[in-house]
Amino acid sequence: MRKCRVYNDNTLEHREMFRGSEIVIGPGKFVEMLRDDAVMFKSQFYPPKFNKGGVQERESFKMIRLEEIVEGASKGAKAKKVHRCQACGFEADTAKLLKAHIQENHLDQMIDEDARKELEKD
Numbered sequence: 001m002r003k004c005r006v007y008n009d010n011t012l013e014h015r016e017m018f019r020g021s022e023i024v025i026g027p028g029k030f031v032e033m034l035r036d037d038a039v040m041f042k043s044q045f046y047p048p049k050f051n052k053g054g055v056q057e058r059e060s061f062k063m064i065r066l067e068e069i070v071e072g073a074s075k076g077a078k079a080k081k082v083h084r085c086q087a088c089g090f091e092a093d094t095a096k097l098l099k100a101h102i103q104e105n106h107l108d109q110m111i112d113e114d115a116r117k118e119l120e121k122d
């Protein structure tokens with residue numbers, strides 16, 4: 001069974017009921033879950049809380065990130081640079097893959113005209 005690390009990217013502790021038990025993940029910390037559970041947990045609806053001004057309380061942001069645990073992964077592989085998409089958080093192994101991802105998914109959303117032209121060139 002593949003396992004995942006479930007990271008809480010919020011600066012506040014994340015507490016959420018999942019399958020009858022409470023999952024508590026400290027700020028910037030992770031818990032381990034089976035991959036299927038982790039995916040379900042990540043996508044589970046977490047009700048937002050709003051303050052009187054209608055602004056969402058930071059504690060109710062669900063900032064969960066999954067990282068698959070690869071058996072026997074070397075330290076070198078762990079330190080590998082990840083190219084993260086600014087728009088959706090997608091992680092690509094190489095700059096080239098990230099570029100392809102952006103071209104496919106976010107070309108219309110790109111605000112930086114120069115970057116856009118750069119991408120459209122090739």
Ligand SMILES: [Zn+2]
Nearest residue numbers: 085087088090
């Ligand atoms: Zn993206």
